[in-house]
Amino acid sequence: MPKETIVRTIDVKKTYLLGKIPLDVLKGINIEIHKGEYISIMGPSGSGKTTLFNMIGGLDKPSEGKVYIDEVDIAQLDAYELAWLRCRKIGYIFQTFNLIPVMTALENITLPMIFGGMNTDDAMNKAKQLLETVGLGHRLHHKPFELSGGQQQRVAIARAFANDPAIILADEPTGNLDLKTGTEIINLLKDMNKQKFVSIITATHDLKMLDVSDRIVWIRDGMVERIEDRANLDIKVGQFENE
């Protein structure tokens, strides 16, 4: 089966100015991500994971190089097209959940659908279904602060899937969660990945993630250190779960 490329980065560099000192966070990243793939971007903190994540998601612009999503150079998109891309093509999941605090779980999920032009009733129905899929069918009308961390992240996952995106970007999705909840979230992501055939890209240093990833991109000091297929990966994470 030929693999369709959904994300391609070509020599992506990013330089931040710390006062007057330029800091090269990314020093030329080339990766290709296929449709339906589960990719983990691994690396120590400060290695540029989150920066790369922001570039791929069109949340920040690279200083040099190009990012293609679905073969479209995102630097060429205007504000409308970029918003459309963020709304329909990509779903975001964050370490800090980032739910809108003044809205209930259900409303948080309807928001991207409303932006996407769906009418409120349809959006509500779909949001209910999504909340049931992530196992929160009984918590529709709770505000984020009335939910636990794991539950908030489930709402965030449901929200990321709201407009049936082609790509889910998750930045440290388990970073603020305990071991057990983290595993649940990872399994949920993997299930959604299989069910809906979306590409999932996570930036993480959570080793639990290795077990479900199709490929792992190791990043160190702003460069791709190596890319591994899970098939070739000799790790015992599976045993860890059975212990």
Place this chain on the structure above:
Amino acid sequence: MAETYKKVEKQIVLPLKNAFQMSLRSIRIRFGRSSIVTMSIVFGIAFFMSVMTNNVFISNALKNGPESLKVILQQGAGENESKEIWLISLSLIVCTVGIINSMLMSVTERSREIGTMKCLGALDHFVVELFLIEAFIQGIIGSLIGIIIGVLFTTISLLFQYKGIIFSVFPGGEILKYSLMALILGTSLTMIGALYPSLLSAKMEPAEAIRREV
């Protein structure tokens, strides 16, 4: 491929009804901060209305009032009209600056929320729209309260000064006219105050907005 992106230009929407609901809820939940904005407009407008009520009352009484009242009024009538205009403008400027300040704080506090909305596909002008609707609601509520307070207090103080005689020359129509003016003035000042902070927040890149810790 690029054409498919081009076609969708207007497909990202935020219906006014939803925007209104969101703004209303935001005001209700962040009641503390929104009352600060509302209070500053209340005071500004109350002062404006109190001066105006006083003025139209005196001019009306001088025209149509009984002789006894005219005599009292003429003794106290000063030529401080320019001073009044100066005071009114000053108080309104101060209240607008207060609104800008408080809105700037509110934008900073909600920076992550704004970033998240932009990640979900919100356009820059949605953010501005939400803040302006919020300001509009606060402006109307604040101005209405201000008008009531201004008119009520001035009427009471006139009542103490001139007793029941004021009711015979009470300029209801004129006051209504100035109330309408105050309502428009107060609402537009609040919206003007909210414009700069909201433009500022809408321009942020989503990554930057989310990263910003308060």
